[in-house]
Amino acid sequence: MRSAKDFFRPLAVGAPAPVREVPFRPSRMIHFFDPGNEKMAAKVPSLAPQVDVLLGNLEDAVPADRKEAARAGLVKTARDVDFGDTQLWTRINSLDSPWALDDLLTLVPEIGGKLDVVMVPKVEGAQDIHYVDRLLAQLEAKAGLTRPILVHAILETAAGVAAVEEIAGASPRMQGISLGPADLAASRRMKTTRVGGGHPDYLVRADPPASGGGAAGDGPRPTFQQDLWHYTIARMVDACAAHGILPYYGPFGDIQDTTACEDQFRNAFLLGCVGAWSLHPVQIGIAKRVFSPSPQDVAWARRVIAAMGDGTGAVMIDGKMQDDATYKQCLVVADLADALAARDPELAAAYAAATAGEEAR
Numbered sequence: 054m055r056s057a058k059d060f061f062r063p064l065a066v067g068a069p070a071p072v073r074e075v076p077f078r079p080s081r082m083i084h085f086f087d088p089g090n091e092k093m094a095a096k097v098p099s100l101a102p103q104v105d106v107l108l109g110n111l112e113d114a115v116p117a118d119r120k121e122a123a124r125a126g127l128v129k130t131a132r133d134v135d136f137g138d139t140q141l142w143t144r145i146n147s148l149d150s151p152w153a154l155d156d157l158l159t160l161v162p163e164i165g166g167k168l169d170v171v172m173v174p175k176v177e178g179a180q181d182i183h184y185v186d187r188l189l190a191q192l193e194a195k196a197g198l199t200r201p202i203l204v205h206a207i208l209e210t211a212a213g214v215a216a217v218e219e220i221a222g223a224s225p226r227m228q229g230i231s232l233g234p235a236d237l238a239a240s241r242r243m244k245t246t247r248v249g250g251g252h253p254d255y256l257v258r259a260d261p262p263a264s265g266g267g268a269a270g271d272g273p274r275p276t277f278q279q280d281l282w283h284y285t286i287a288r289m290v291d292a293c294a295a296h297g298i299l300p301y302y303g304p305f306g307d308i309q310d311t312t313a314c315e316d317q318f319r320n321a322f323l324l325g326c327v328g329a330w331s332l333h334p335v336q337i338g339i340a341k342r343v344f345s346p347s348p349q350d351v352a353w354a355r356r357v358i359a360a361m362g363d364g365t366g367a368v369m370i371d372g373k374m375q376d377d378a379t380y381k382q383c384l385v386v387a388d389l390a391d392a393l394a395a396r397d398p399e400l401a402a403a404y405a406a407a408t409a410g411e412e413a414r
């Protein structure tokens with residue numbers, strides 16, 4: 054392990070200084086596209102203003118015989134498209150694949166100045182982040198980059214979950230972590246065949262109704278579906294928060310089931326995630342809606358903050374006690390709203406209108 058004194062030292066002579074804090078840039082949806090798929094790549098210029106992050110995917114979902122085409126497509130897209138304020142990320146191939154090294158050796162010199170974040174799949178421990186960290190530093194130095202490329206890990210192996218805290222704190226480059234429910238299910242030998250979301254068989258059942266003498270009777274016993282991902286998302290959120298990096302829900306594979314997608318995204322939002330992946334254009338609007346706090350919540354948060362003055366003590370608002378802790382919760386909501394409003398004029402107007410309504414009450 055690096056000494057605390059060395060943690061922020063560049064890992065190669067001439068590499069840019071590591072960031073001391075992960076910059077918070079809206080990333081409600083990380084929109085995946087296959088840069089080697091001409092139809093998808095053609096949509097990137099019109100998608101750029103609609104999404105917070107565009108991710109050129111080189112790993113799973115890109116056929117093995119199209120890996121080079123995807124890499125070349127990403128270089129072309131990065132050069133040709135004006136992304137404005139939208140971030141450009143890539144997901145490289147996994148570190149045990151024949152393509153990962155060439156992904157980095159090509160992308161950093163060719164388009165390193167445009168790449169904000171490299172997503173690393175199937176991370177098993179801090180050693181994987183250390184490998185990418187040093188390699189990026191060498192390549193950045195060689196390419197003369199002045200801004201460090203950040204790293205995002207996918208939590209999708211049992212070993213990775215067991216080591217999630219050390220992964221989150223492995224490098225100042227760590228920007229965030231996404232849950233990868235599909236590979237994680239396989240790695241854990243879960244008996245599911247879906248990409249994220251719930252499963253109707255993962256349930257608890259109510260006790261049998263008592264019969265006259267107190268023994269179990271024969272009446273109906275309602276069942277309640279449980280959340281397969283609660284434990285992992287909560288653990289990931291804690292690891293990320295403890296290390297000042299950002300947690301995300303990953304993919305939801307049932308593209309047509311927009312309702313269940315929205316539910317999955319909202320659970321992740323409420324638990325602390327800042328965004329999710331969109332795999333298809335139909336999921337972009339869902340993520341935008343879910344990962345932006347509602348105007349009502351923002352108006353309420355601003356009201357509590359105003360009433361709490363310096364943020365200490367206790368006040369009553371509409372019958373509810375507010376104190377230092379609720380003030381901090383409200384700051385989370387209001388600060389997120391401010392960051393999103395700065396990027397999204399429609400949202401800014403909705404927040405302003407709701408706040409004015411709350412103040413007029």
Ligand SMILES: CCC(=O)SCCNC(=O)CCNC(=O)[C@H](O)C(C)(C)COP(=O)(O)OP(=O)(O)OC[C@H]1O[C@@H](n2cnc3c(N)ncnc32)[C@H](O)[C@@H]1OP(=O)(O)O
Nearest residue numbers: 085086092093096110113114235236248304308332333334
């Ligand atoms: C599970 C673990 C993981 O690793 S998840 C991450 C890896 N998977 C991915 O990145 C999948 C990305 N998405 C896709 O490949 C496609 O959306 C899939 C799911 C195959 C559906 O494609 P398709 O059958 O063409 O859908 P569609 O006919 O409804 O498409 C309508 C038009 O939209 C386009 N489109 C589709 N997806 C995207 C996308 N992600 N980004 C940009 N454009 C997309 C289609 O090409 C289609 O275009 P057009 O109207 O024919 O010109």
Ligand SMILES: O=CC(=O)O
Nearest residue numbers: 209233234235236
């Ligand atoms: O890469 C994502 C996953 O769910 O696997």
Ligand SMILES: [Mg+2]
Nearest residue numbers: 113209233236
């Ligand atoms: Mg995966």
